[in-house]
Amino acid sequence: MNDYERSCYGKTRFLIRAHAKQRASTIRREGGGHFRTYQCRHCGLWHLGNLPGRASHLRTTPQGVYHLKDLTT
Numbered sequence: 001m002n003d004y005e006r007s008c009y010g011k012t013r014f015l016i017r018a019h020a021k022q023r024a025s026t027i028r029r030e031g032g033g034h035f036r037t038y039q040c041r042h043c044g045l046w047h048l049g050n051l052p053g054r055a056s057h058l059r060t061t062p063q064g065v066y067h068l069k070d071l072t073t
C-alpha cells in the first residue's frame, strides 16, 4: 500500500475542514473511535484519519475490526 492509497484513495473528501471536524465528532459520539482531520497532499481536500498510535490497538479480521482487549476477555 503506497502513501496515496493509505491517505487518500477511497476516503471521504471534505471541501472544508469544519465539515470534516463535524463528521469526526459525530463518529466519536456514536462510539466509532477518535479521528483527526488532515489536509490531503494528494487531492488538497480534507480527510479523516485515525489518531497516530491508535491503529496499533486494532486488529482487522474478515468480520471487521476489533479492539485487542476485546479478543483477550
Ligand SMILES: [Zn+2]
Binding pocket: 007, 008, 009, 040, 041, 042, 043, 044, 045, 047
Ligand atoms: Zn486526498
